[in-house]
Amino acid sequence: MGALTDLTIADARDGLRAKKFSARELASAHLDAMAAMRDLNVYITETPERAQEMATASDARLARGEGGPLEGVPLAIKDLFCTDGVLTTAGSHILDGFKPPYESTVTANLWRAGATMLGKANLDEFAMGSSNTTSFYGPVKSPWRRPGDNRDLVPGGSSGGSAAAVAARIATGAIGTDTGGSIRQPASFCGIVGVKPTYGRCSRWGIVAFASSLDQAGPLTRSVRDAAIMLRAMAGHDPRDSTSVPRPVPDYEKALTGDIRGLKFGIPREYRIDGMPPEIDTLWERGVAWLKAAGAEPIDISLPHTKYALPTYYIIAPAEASSNLARYDGVRFGLRVPGESLDDMYEKTRAAGFGAEVRRRVLIGTYVLSAGYYDAYYLKAQRVRALIARDFADAFRKCDVILTPTAPSAAFAIGDKADDPIAMYLNDVFTVTVNLAGLPGISVPAGLAAEGLPLGLQLIARAFDEETMFRTAGVLEAAAGFKAKPPMLGA
């Protein structure tokens, strides 16, 4: 057996049950590795004491022959999930010192399943970004580098710390949130698996809100099986989130049959975009060949409103964000900058507390919701969103699952695209449609670009049909046989 930090969740689970090692040993191995890799800036807050306490409790339960499906499994938690008594920053200055007096539903579900918290992972401020460079706590460095090139690369974003933690083997798994691609794009950049479930699968209660009609929590892991195990533990109806759906959560691991004979998978022609690197097209074609070889049938489909998805998103998401972020006013928690009057305090606090990208989006959101512009922008975007959802509904009459690239490029260097918001937004061109339509999507590592960096392929399924998504992803993963690790970890 290799290093404890190299184990998948499934292997860790089996090894703990077989008493090959203890939850404390597993937690300690990760805490040591975290300390050795602080240069990556993956964690905003490390929680070693809590990790040891939780692992000790797991060992006691395992000794009694008890234990949940994630008993003793050490996880990184995106610092957008409220954790009782543990600093929760959302990557923003405005939440200075905020220690929630409650626990988010998704993390509470994970702890009930026996998982151990290693710490709170870095992210783009309020999850607004695709490179993890907008965090008040500084950018995350990807554990990956181009061979022979010293430049630090972005891990993707906004769940960049979560993805980097899993790729760098300083967490066995992690959770993130995905509003326009914030789990799947960093998973693609870091060579790991990332899942955005159907809207309504996971409770949003206790997650710092960005865009409420788009946000979903999901797992980042080193295998499709691990993602299936984690999602089952995270998901479920929660009366405290009225948009969480009262449906039973299937055993997703059981969906991994490896059998996709007769399955129809769609190839959307609009996802072949201008300027896309040819190697991404090649990888996509390889994905088609892999699924065909496993007995599935490719179907050409059309999603005609694809090119309008990003502009739609950049109206709806800032509109919802401007409303959600109204609560940060210096009164009840977080940063307060003193002022002459109440309004003066609000304005100074929000100017000092929000970073440039957050300010930009709050202003755009305020504008598109303001009197006289609401119909032209916001209502128009909601109508186009309906057409984008309809495109998918039409496509799923012809196919069971859709195969696309996850992102239009591999990881780029920290600082690239920093001066051009729209170039940065284009990272999410293949993922954002899925959020707008409320569908489940997964990114599976599928190969290396010529420059030695990981690339992912995305599978999209019908709403609440994560089982077909996982089943197909399992086949894709096996065919791709992606084994590459970040060079810094050695061979």
Next chain:
Amino acid sequence: MSLDKATVARIATLARIRVAEGDLDRMVGELRNILAWVEQLDAVETAGVDPMTSAVEVTLPQRDDTVSDGGYVDSILANAREPVKSGAGGFFSVPKVVE
């Protein structure tokens, strides 16, 4: 729809974000670029299309209008700057609003 300095200043006031006079020009440029880009939606025919207001088709649940939770004054004030505790209750404090 062209955005000018006065509009950006008004939006910033509505959003309660102080923008220094010297930053307004840069902000106007940035926001204009983003708005020009999203305005490509004008090319989409949406007559007769209902706006999508929910990501999944669910009927929102209802419950009896009764108090089901609460009583956490200390927890709620725990993160406040300069809270004022008073008897069983407590207050957030803000700069003076009325004379």
